[in-house]
Amino acid sequence: SAVISQKPSRDICQRGTSLTIQCQVDSQVTMMFWYRQQPGQSLTLIATANQGSEATYESGFVIDKFPISRPNLTFSTLTVSNMSPEDSSIYLCSGLDSDGYTFGSGTRLTVV
Amino acid sequence: QKEVEQNSGPLSVPEGAIASLNCTYSDRGSQSFFWYRQYSGKSPELIMFIYSNGDKEDGRFTAQLNKASQYVSLLIRDSQPSDSATYLCAVRGSNYQLIWGAGTKLIIKP
Numbered sequence: 360s361a362v363i364s365q366k367p368s369r370d371i372c373q374r375g376t377s378l379t380i381q382c383q384v385d386s387q388v389t390m391m392f393w394y395r396q397q398p399g400q401s402l403t404l405i406a407t408a409n410q411g412s413e414a415t416y417e418s419g420f421v422i423d424k425f426p427i428s429r430p431n432l433t434f435s436t437l438t439v440s441n442m443s444p445e446d447s448s449i450y451l452c453s454g455l456d457s458d459g460y461t462f463g464s465g466t467r468l469t470v471v
Numbered sequence: 472q473k474e475v476e477q478n479s480g481p482l483s484v485p486e487g488a489i490a491s492l493n494c495t496y497s498d499r500g501s502q503s504f505f506w507y508r509q510y511s512g513k514s515p516e517l518i519m520f521i522y523s524n525g526d527k528e529d530g531r532f533t534a535q536l537n538k539a540s541q542y543v544s545l546l547i548r549d550s551q552p553s554d555s556a557t558y559l560c561a562v563r564g565s566n567y568q569l570i571w572g573a574g575t576k577l578i579i580k581p
Contacts, residue, residue, distance in 0.1 A: 400573070400574075460505070
């Protein structure tokens with residue numbers, strides 16, 4: 360199955376700034392998903408990213424806050440914009456291919 | 472609202488025993504079911520998926536699906552301390568997104 364490299368692995372950011380998280384896949388995946396996971400909790404889907412079209416956002420998440428790009432079938436980025444301490448979390452990307460769903464290693468974001 | 476329910480635990484099992492993890496789902500039309508294991512500070516890793524009613528075995532792991540009862544379970548035989556982790560049940564939605572349960576924390580006691 361696909362292997363996903365996610366960067367950065369962690370970051371500490373000032374409130375009001377933005378952070379872009381990148382996921383690079385070693386093979387083509389049909390769909391990519393972006394999640395947020397608070398410590399001790401399950402995964403919350405932010406949006407689904409398809410190549411060449413606008414991402415589909417889940418309830419409670421908006422494009423202005425979490426813009427996503429998916430320029431090709433092996434790469435996607437998630438930007439967390441105008442960050443506040445409430446955005447502190449682990450962010451995960453996931454790709455779907457014929458073998459199923461695989462995950463990046465996650466980005467631990469702390470907003471101070 | 473499509474839901475996936477799991478007991479959050481923790482579930483404590485002696486080493487060498489069988490650990491039984493359970494999951495129920497609300498959408499009767501669901502077709503694909505997944506079990507993931509997540510160690511603290513790590514991303515989820517796939518243990519098994521199951522699509523058909525009945526049992527599916529892979530090494531020490533057995534997934535069981537009962538669509539009539541909307542119930543999927545994961546059995547871990549000969550539990551090892553390294554099996555201590557959070558186990559996440561997920562059901563594939565109509566747009567290929569995964570709908571996740573809250574996860575069950577499993578503790579294997581030596």
